[in-house]
Amino acid sequence: MSLFDHDTLRQQIAARAGSVSVNDIAPVLVARSLQGSESELTADGAVSVRTGAFTGRSPKDKFIVRDGLTENSVWWDNSGAMSPAHFDILLEDAVASLGGHSIFRQDLLAGADPRHQYAVTVLTPSAWHALFIRNLLIRPGEMVETGSNPSAVTIVHAPHFKASPERHGSRTDTVIALDMSRNIVIIAGTLYAGEIKKSVFSLFNFHAPRNGVLPMHCSANLGKDGEAALFFGLSGTGKTTLSNDPDRPLIGDDEHGWSDDGVFNLEGGCYAKTIKLSAEAEPEIHAATKRFGTVLENVVLDANNVPAFDDVSLTENTRAAYPIHVLPAIAKGSVGGTPKTVVFLTADAFGVLPPVARLTPDQAVYHFLSGYTAKVAGTERGVTEPQATFSACFGAPFMPLHPTVYGEMLAEKLKASGATAWLINTGWTGGGHGVGKRIDIASTRRLLTAALDGSLDNAEMRIDELFGFEVPLSVPGVAPTLLTPRLTWQDSDAYDRQALHLAGLFRANFEKFGDAANAAPGPILAQAAE
Structure with missing residues (x-):
């Protein structure tokens, strides 16, 4: 197969297949999945499926081909490396494993902006996986204009094929391998469908910065004047819930690009x-x-x-x-104007961070690179205290380049747009998890609305002594004490100890960025070190 010769690869799979169904619509795929005993219907007609041993992604089994394009650009500390030779053998064997099977082909788009678009072909022996990705990517002719020359991507989905570490250079018999030079993805040994979705995002995250586009793991919606708001946050922070607002049309809930012209959704679902x-x-x-x-x-x-x-x-x-x-309220064309507001969501189970804080551009980049939230105690055996989680760019597993590449792009976008950045804590107040209580959603929505509509632009602020960001002294409809976490704790000394502990975790995490860590606008070093 010659470089980028996707048609030849697709023809090879079709020639060996028992049959090929091309771009079946949802009713057909539902029927085929039921006929193949892949799924069952719920009482309301949704398709219910099980993914077996894998109910989530397998990040340690993800590999990028190490070649001339990726050698000096990929963040190898975050991605496994696979040789071109191993990838070609894996591709040959995965294609052979599909021989004789019914293949479901879906030709879809990724990227609502026609100038930054991918033509994605997914080939899978599973009808429900075809339905899954048809739901999640952009269906040509629906809502979004097709570009004149979208970049071709082929995803070979062989969920029942078992890789061999010796033969294929994988870690286990499960593998997700991405060839960035040829835009080919191989997924084998797992039924978890999220691997298909995230492989497209990973390809986009590698290529987009070369075209001046900041790839973002965030949700986005629109204000009344067409300006976008971005919502970054790890799982459990409220990203999907807070961005779904009947008064603010949704651009998308998970993956976006920020170009010079504004924001566009990567997906269609x-x-x-x-x-x-x-x-x-x-x-x-x-x-x-x-x-x-x-x-x-x-x-x-x-x-x-x-x-x-x-x-x-x-x-x-x-x-x-x-x-x-x-959904009832969506943005036309899945695009929006230049962001006016950038929101970083965290669920701080330590009970330290205020429910809302305004960030300087430098602080925004710091919190973007930190990507902080906290898991609550009791979710795992032996875990008795909150566990801090830091995921650079709020999506480290999907970021092939070093986080600072994306951080520098964010800094440039914030400067050019004049967007205001906010940190919103949807976690605990009055104490950490097990002592305090979760900040109520009504208060969070009031704070978010005030940040989005400009009500806080001229509000009186205090400077947080430890983290240095600005915190409003009052917000209509929100209890004033909630805005100062220390006042919500019965034991203020305990709060101080917990705050210093969290600040230390922030600084320890940021040390991986080397010399830049000392100049970063994070927690004040002298206090955090006490």
């Missing part, structure tokens, strides 16, 4: 977590799980085939995959 999902708390997402063609991953069904979203016996990482157009 949503992949929402459904753990403890309720119609009261998240009505739009809950309604999407009740539609025909939505894919529910690892959601337990009761005796009447009704989803039991509180049941986490299979995994806490239960998901729903559905097209974005089923």
Whole structure:
């Protein structure tokens, strides 16, 4: 196969297949998945599937081909390296494993901006995986203009093929391998569908900066004047919930690019977590799980085939995959203007951070590179205290380049746009997890609204003595004490100790950035070291 010769690769797979179905629509794929006993229907007609041993991604089994293009650009501390020779053998064997099978081909788009677009072909022996990716990527002719020359991508999905570490250079019999030079992806040994979605994002994250586009693991929506707001945050921080607002059309819920012209969605669907999902708390997402063609991953069904979203016996990482157009308020064309507001969400289980803080551009880059949230105590055996989690750029597993590349781009975008950055804590107040309580969603929404509509632009602020960011002294509808976490604790000395502990964790994490760590606008060193 010659360089970038995607047609030849696709023809090779088709020639060996028992049959090839091209661009089947949702009803056909639902029927085929049922016929093949891959799925069952819920009481409302959604497709319920199980992913077996893998109910989440396998980041340690992800590899990038190490060649002339990637050798000096990929963040190898974060990505496994595979030789071109190993990749070619793996590709040959994965293609051979699909021989004789019914293959479902989906030709889709990634990137709502036609100038920064990928033509993605997914070839899989699984009807439900074809339905999954059809829900999540952009379906040509729907809402988004197709570019004149989108970059070709081919994803060979061989979920039942077992890789060999000796033969293929993999770590185990599961492998996700990306050839950035040829835009080919191989996924083998796992049924977890999120690997398909995130492999497209990883390709985009590698190539986009070369074209002046900042790739972002964030959700985005629109204000009344067409300006975008960005919401960064790790799992459990409220990114999807807070960006779904009936008064602010949704651009997208997970993956975006920021070009000189504004923000665009990479996808055409949503992949929402459904753990403890309720119609009261998240009505739009809950309604999407009740539609025909939505894919529910690892959601337990009761005796009447009704989803039991509180049941986490299979995994806490239960998901729903559905097209974005089923939501009531979406942005036309999945694009938006230059961002006016950038929000970093964290669920601080230590009970230290204020519920809202305004960041300088330098502080924004610092918190972007830190990517902080905290897991609560009790989620794992032996864990009795909150566990800090730092994921650079709020999505380190999907960032092939060094985080500082994306950080420098963010700094440039903030400077050019004049966007205001905010840190919003959706975690605990009055003490850490087990002592304090979770900040109520009503207060968080009031604070977010005030940040988005400009109400806080001229508010009186205090400077946080430890982290250095600005915190408003009052916000209408929000208890004043909530804005100063130390006042919510019964033991102020205990708060001080906890705050210094968290500050130390921030600084220890940032040391991996070398000399830049000493100049970073994070917690004040003298206090954090006490």
